[in-house]
Amino acid sequence: MAAPAEDLVNLEKAPVAVVTGETSYYIAYDHLTVRYFEGGREVSVKHVRLENRGICWNGHMRMLERNSDEIVVVVKELALENMKPKANL
Numbered sequence: 001m002a003a004p005a006e007d008l009v010n011l012e013k014a015p016v017a018v019v020t021g022e023t024s025y026y027i028a029y030d031h032l033t034v035r036y037f038e039g040g041r042e043v044s045v046k047h048v049r050l051e052n053r054g055i056c057w058n059g060h061m062r063m064l065e066r067n068s069d070e071i072v073v074v075v076k077e078l079a080l081e082n083m084k085p086k087a088n089l
Contacts, residue, residue, distance in 0.1 A: 012042045015082040019075065021058030021065075022051040044082075048074060 016037055020030040030047065037045040050058050055070050062071045 008037070008041050008043055011037075015078075016043055016045040017075075017078045018045065018047045019062070019071075019078075020047070020049050021055075021060060021062060022049070023057055024060035026060050046078065048078065050074065 018030050018034050018037075020027050024030075034045055034047040037043045050056070050071065053074055055067060055074065058065050058067070058071065062068055065071065
């Protein structure tokens, strides 16, 4: 990709996760969202496909899915991976 049109300075210090369900209409272009973030910017991004984690048949309204409890485990894992421990606690 060419150099970014603009820097995303407000996201440089925050990890970004793109979580895609296999039946979501976003599946057609979520990988492009990831490429946009990766395109020469200083943004840490991770793309998680739910079906690769064994969580299938989900659309884009994950909080309304019957297996939303499984999805929240994945989101929690992503959050915990990126939390920095506070010093001197």
